Amino acid sequence: MTGPASYLLERAWVDGAVVDDVLVTIEAGRFTGVTPGAGNSRLRHATAAQKREFHRAPGETHRLPGLTLPGLANCHSHAFHRALRGRTQRGRGTFWTWREEMYALAGRLDPDSCFALARATYGEMAAAGITSVGEFHYLHHQPDGTPYDDPNEMGHALVAAAREAGIRIALLDTCYLSSGFGAPPRGAQVRYTDGDAERWAARVARLRPDDSTVVGAAIHSVRAVPDDQLRTVVEASAGRPLHVHVSEQTAENDDCVAAYGATPTQLLADHGVLGPLTTAVHATHLTEDDVAHLGGTGTHACLCPTTERDLGDGVGPSRHLRDAGSPLTLGSDSHAVVDLFEEMRAVELDERLATRTRGHWAAAELLAAATVTGHASLGFADAGAIAVGQRADLVTVDTASPRTAGSGADAHTAVFAATAADVTHVVADGQVIYEQGDGTRVGHDLVTAIERIWA
Numbered sequence: 001m002t003g004p005a006s007y008l009l010e011r012a013w014v015d016g017a018v019v020d021d022v023l024v025t026i027e028a029g030r031f032t033g034v035t036p037g038a039g040n041s042r043l044r045h046a047t048a049a050q051k052r053e054f055h056r057a058p059g060e061t062h063r064l065p066g067l068t069l070p071g072l073a074n075c076h077s078h079a080f081h082r083a084l085r086g087r088t089q090r091g092r093g094t095f096w097t098w099r100e101e102m103y104a105l106a107g108r109l110d111p112d113s114c115f116a117l118a119r120a121t122y123g124e125m126a127a128a129g130i131t132s133v134g135e136f137h138y139l140h141h142q143p144d145g146t147p148y149d150d151p152n153e154m155g156h157a158l159v160a161a162a163r164e165a166g167i168r169i170a171l172l173d174t175c176y177l178s179s180g181f182g183a184p185p186r187g188a189q190v191r192y193t194d195g196d197a198e199r200w201a202a203r204v205a206r207l208r209p210d211d212s213t214v215v216g217a218a219i220h221s222v223r224a225v226p227d228d229q230l231r232t233v234v235e236a237s238a239g240r241p242l243h244v245h246v247s248e249q250t251a252e253n254d255d256c257v258a259a260y261g262a263t264p265t266q267l268l269a270d271h272g273v274l275g276p277l278t279t280a281v282h283a284t285h286l287t288e289d290d291v292a293h294l295g296g297t298g299t300h301a302c303l304c305p306t307t308e309r310d311l312g313d314g315v316g317p318s319r320h321l322r323d324a325g326s327p328l329t330l331g332s333d334s335h336a337v338v339d340l341f342e343e344m345r346a347v348e349l350d351e352r353l354a355t356r357t358r359g360h361w362a363a364a365e366l367l368a369a370a371t372v373t374g375h376a377s378l379g380f381a382d383a384g385a386i387a388v389g390q391r392a393d394l395v396t397v398d399t400a401s402p403r404t405a406g407s408g409a410d411a412h413t414a415v416f417a418a419t420a421a422d423v424t425h426v427v428a429d430g431q432v433i434y435e436q437g438d439g440t441r442v443g444h445d446l447v448t449a450i451e452r453i454w455a
Helices: 077-084 095-106 111-127 153-165 187-191 197-204 227-237 251-260 264-270 287-295 307-311 318-324 340-355 362-370 372-377 412-415 439-454
Strands: 005-016 017-027 030-035 062-069 072-077 130-137 168-175 212-221 242-246 278-282 298-301 328-330 394-396 423-429 431-435
Touching: 005 153, 005 394, 017 062, 030 153, 062 439, 072 111, 072 227, 072 278, 072 298, 072 328, 072 340, 072 372, 077 111, 077 439, 095 187, 111 130, 111 153, 111 423, 111 439, 130 212, 153 168, 153 212, 168 197, 168 431, 197 227, 212 227, 212 439, 227 264, 242 264, 251 264, 251 439, 264 287, 287 318, 298 318, 298 372, 307 340, 318 328, 328 340, 328 362, 340 362, 340 412, 362 372, 362 412
Parallel strands: 005 062, 072 130, 130 168, 168 212, 212 242, 242 278, 278 298, 298 328
Antiparallel strands: 005 017, 017 030, 062 394, 394 423, 423 431
16 A cells, blocks of 8 residues: 555554544554544444455545554564474473474574565564564574674564565564573574674674664573673663563573572663663563562563463563563564464463462553553554554454454453454554455465475
């Protein structure tokens, strides 16, 4: 779609509530008008055949039946992990045996196969209503650790893949220096390391942002970045998003205490890593002091429930963190599932299992985590809301599918009933990036990219 456009939304999430018959106008990729009540319920009383119509001519008003949300933000992704789906679940194992399979995959990738896999994975995200992704990128160099002629070739491949899929990317270029608390990198890990934080910072300084790309940073973990290197990463990432894996496994906590006499969160606090631009990913096994540090600094907490359950990590204290002042965001991490609707409801449902009580998170709070809060944490503060001046992202959900029918067509439908399979139409920055019927193409792209890697 080019030029100005307008959509009549049957129902839409606007200003924290679901309202009917919302007319939105779009120009240059941004909302220029948002008018509730403009359709006088014509869509809701139309026939099924009429509701399925999507007018394509520029300048006409496109009717979107169903429930339309702002674009979703996937705040934690390792795109290449998508090739592991269905493979690491065969037989028994632990997080650490899963990691060895991931390393085997990492050793097979080159810039071309990385691009193809990422483009297909981001296409799956687009089909699920995701319009921004935070790519936690640490696969930097050639298999023997030698830099490519372009030291950022792998990062550039990810940016190009996101652009072709139609979604925005925060490239969270990751500092990774050790296989664990001072031990040198080994095996596939030699691809990850720049040697020290100063050389990492010099490489990252060559990356350039644009309107659809944020260049952020990441500390892989306290086991992979020694304490004397942390301050360099913080200084090099000033003013930009900074993400870090925190306390995903109890073994990491135990080893950190043994090495430094502090928990991972305490170590990060001591070296100035925490703050409103920082996101602690997973934040699963925390002490009360850890929660106070994260909340008191306004550090975001990105939970990835489908990966955390797949790996047997545990359930993070999401509500406790939010009440302490740590905003919630969501990610699909290893892409065992790419479905932000499932991630949203899993936050609440996992809390129920952990506490044996219900009602920890309201649907509106979880929608905010998946939209406006998530985008802001990635550096896209002008996305995540259907409002004048914001980036024009629209995600329409079928409210009459076998999963959603009769559930109220409201915020609770989105959070507690819908799945990615119910997404029928997605607009990002004013451009249509997915509509019903594109799923076959997305699946074909994934099969082609993944089979090439494992051949």
